[in-house]
Amino acid sequence: MRLIGALCQEAEMSMEAANRARTGGNQPHLVIPYNYADHEFARKLAGALRREGISPWIDDIDMSAGAILVNRISYAVRPVDFLVPLISTASLASRWVQQELRTLTTREFSGRRVRVLPARIDSTALPDYLASQPYVDFHGRGWKQAYEDLKAVVQQRTSPRPEVRQAAGFELPRPLRRAQPVDEKASHAKALFVSYDYENDGDYKDILMTWSKSPDFPRLTVNDQPVTTPAESEEATPLKRLIQGKIKAATGFLCVVGMNTSANGWVEWEIRTAIDLDKRMIVARIDRDCVAPEVLSDVGATCALSFTVEGIKRAIDEAYGVVAEE
Numbered sequence: 001m002r003l004i005g006a007l008c009q010e011a012e013m014s015m016e017a018a019n020r021a022r023t024g025g026n027q028p029h030l031v032i033p034y035n036y037a038d039h040e041f042a043r044k045l046a047g048a049l050r051r052e053g054i055s056p057w058i059d060d061i062d063m064s065a066g067a068i069l070v071n072r073i074s075y076a077v078r079p080v081d082f083l084v085p086l087i088s089t090a091s092l093a094s095r096w097v098q099q100e101l102r103t104l105t106t107r108e109f110s111g112r113r114v115r116v117l118p119a120r121i122d123s124t125a126l127p128d129y130l131a132s133q134p135y136v137d138f139h140g141r142g143w144k145q146a147y148e149d150l151k152a153v154v155q156q157r158t159s160p161r162p163e164v165r166q167a168a169g170f171e172l173p174r175p176l177r178r179a180q181p182v183d184e185k186a187s188h189a190k191a192l193f194v195s196y197d198y199e200n201d202g203d204y205k206d207i208l209m210t211w212s213k214s215p216d217f218p219r220l221t222v223n224d225q226p227v228t229t230p231a232e233s234e235e236a237t238p239l240k241r242l243i244q245g246k247i248k249a250a251t252g253f254l255c256v257v258g259m260n261t262s263a264n265g266w267v268e269w270e271i272r273t274a275i276d277l278d279k280r281m282i283v284a285r286i287d288r289d290c291v292a293p294e295v296l297s298d299v300g301a302t303c304a305l306s307f308t309v310e311g312i313k314r315a316i317d318e319a320y321g322v323v324a325e326e
Helices: 015-023 036-050 069-074 095-104 143-156 202-211 234-249 265-276 309-319
Strands: 030-034 058-062 134-137 191-195 219-221 252-257 280-285 302-304
Touching: 030 036, 030 069, 036 058, 036 143, 069 095, 134 143, 191 202, 191 234, 191 265, 202 252, 202 309, 234 265, 252 265, 252 309, 265 280, 280 309, 302 309
Parallel strands: 030 058, 191 219, 191 252, 252 280, 280 302
Antiparallel strands: none
């Protein structure tokens, strides 16, 4: 096995590339597949990369929720450059590690190869088919050095003129904010429209609206009109205009994902409307087994790890570019 740390001596990153990363220039599309048991590590890794300004190009996928990794990569709106699977005792026996990841190491998508950079996060050994590939060893090298290894390889892709970087004194970067179209110091700057399955998940919408009464919770709006017609029908046009206005007035979009959400035409229409209006996207799954609508796959949505006040507030903060210190 070859550690990525050794390769970084050959793939050195310039300060120009680092600055371009923070401003969003030519960033690669990076996907982090993981088993739910490793969700805290996945959140920490995604959060650290977001502080580098890479958040619009990061997708993290909980592969214990029934996602199909090959299809996810094949139908991505943006071509995937890097796949950083978290390899652990929990994920090693998974089908996506044993079969799908093997396919991705040799397969091309639309004429281009996805670069697989496994991240070993505990003492488990990598599968044999990954033995000859570079990998990030968070277990053996520790968080700081392994993160620096990964960051250097990912950011080196954007560097036209590699120069020697300084390795000493590495510290995780301070939180960065993306450019915001609203004054985040203003009252209720985080105003979100809540999309949910009107027939099945109204109780969870009510819970959110109760939490929103707290002064430290973002302001939420919902459609309070009866939904009696299918979203695709002509009779739905007046209600669509009303909902579109509420989504447009919000600065973010919070989708409550229940067991039937993926089949709900109204939720899909609301998601597409929010995407067209370029809203920040947040997903709150009622249960970890609930599968998010496919239309959310490639929009860089942040995902709450639990349907709790703190879990949802954390996901909202990340969507607005505020990442807690690790």
